[in-house]
Amino acid sequence: MSSRHLLLPSVVAALVGLAGCSSTASPGPSPTAPAPTSAAGTIGASPTVAAPAVGGADCPSATTLQKLVELPKGWTFGGVQCVQDWAGADPQGPKAGDGVYLFHHVAGTGWRYYDQGSGWDCEDLGLTAPAPFCISDPVTATKPANGTATVARCPSAKTLEKLVELPKGWTFGTVECVQDWAGADPQGPNPGDGVYLFRFVVGTGWKYYGDGSGYDCKDLGLAEPAPFCIS
Numbered sequence: 051m052s053s054r055h056l057l058l059p060s061v062v063a064a065l066v067g068l069a070g071c072s073s074t075a076s077p078g079p080s081p082t083a084p085a086p087t088s089a090a091g092t093i094g095a096s097p098t099v100a101a102p103a104v105g106g107a108d109c110p111s112a113t114t115l116q117k118l119v120e121l122p123k124g125w126t127f128g129g130v131q132c133v134q135d136w137a138g139a140d141p142q143g144p145k146a147g148d149g150v151y152l153f154h155h156v157a158g159t160g161w162r163y164y165d166q167g168s169g170w171d172c173e174d175l176g177l178t179a180p181a182p183f184c185i186s187d188p189v190t191a192t193k194p195a196n197g198t199a200t201v202a203r204c205p206s207a208k209t210l211e212k213l214v215e216l217p218k219g220w221t222f223g224t225v226e227c228v229q230d231w232a233g234a235d236p237q238g239p240n241p242g243d244g245v246y247l248f249r250f251v252v253g254t255g256w257k258y259y260g261d262g263s264g265y266d267c268k269d270l271g272l273a274e275p276a277p278f279c280i281s
Contacts, residue, residue: 107135107155115139115153118163127151131182136175137161138183150183171208205256210234210248213258222246226277231270232256233278245278 109132116127125143132138135155149168153161172178172186180186185206204227211222220238227233230250244263248256267274267281275281 107132107161110137110153110161112139115151115161118153118161119151133177133179133181133183136164136177136181136183138181152183169207171206174208205232205248207234210246210256213248213256214246228272228274228276228278231259231272231276231278233276236261247278 109130112127112130115130115137121127121141122143125141127139128142130137130139137153137155138150139153140150149166151166152164152170154164155161168183170184172181172184175181175184177184177186185208204225207222207225210225210232216222216236217238220236222234223237225232225234232248232250233245234248235245244261246261247259247265249259250256265279267276267279270276270279272279272281
């Protein structure tokens with residue numbers, strides 16, 4: 051005779067109750083429901099960052115630059131002109147100033163003093179655009195000695211220094227041009243004798259001609275006076 055296992059009434063009631071719950075309960079929220087997408091509900095959202103000024107750095111004020119150098123007593127900076135990451139400050143004081151103060155903006159550091167003077171070569175500063183505190187060849191040029199237009203753009207001292215080997219410690223000072231001739235004044239530990247003379251050759255550029263004094267303007271093909279020859 052086979053045996054049967056009888057369910058107790060209490061167990062039967064429990065099973066019926068579970069079946070009723072599974073058929074009537076509403077589904078809960080999915081555990082993978084997406085998080086809110088509004089900016090207000092996002093933690094750690096990046097703030098809006100203002101775009102940097104053209105050239106990578108804001109042009110500093112005269113007051114800011116005065117804190118970086120020790121100016122002579124009674125002197126201040128006047129106008130400040132900026133191109134890319136360079137700033138030139140015009141010194142103003144009891145006497146006429148010579149040149150400008152040049153500052154360079156270094157990323158992560160800020161504005162720093164670079165040099166004082168004039169006649170910087172824009173190319174040496176890494177500038178491809180004209181700037182009021184440097185000379186660019188051939189975009190801009192120094193003013194010709196006679197105040198009239200010349201055949202060739204007057205080169206900078208830095209440009210001419212690359213064409214000759216000057217004695218140690220010497221540089222070129224002023225450069226004066228008439229037509230296709232340029233005379234550069236050498237400056238160094240001892241007084242210089244004469245000038246270095248350069249000539250512009252079409253299709254080639256500026257070339258060294260000679261150094262000394264007493265050039266004859268007529269021999270140079272000049273019908274007008276020039277500071278580096280005798281007419």
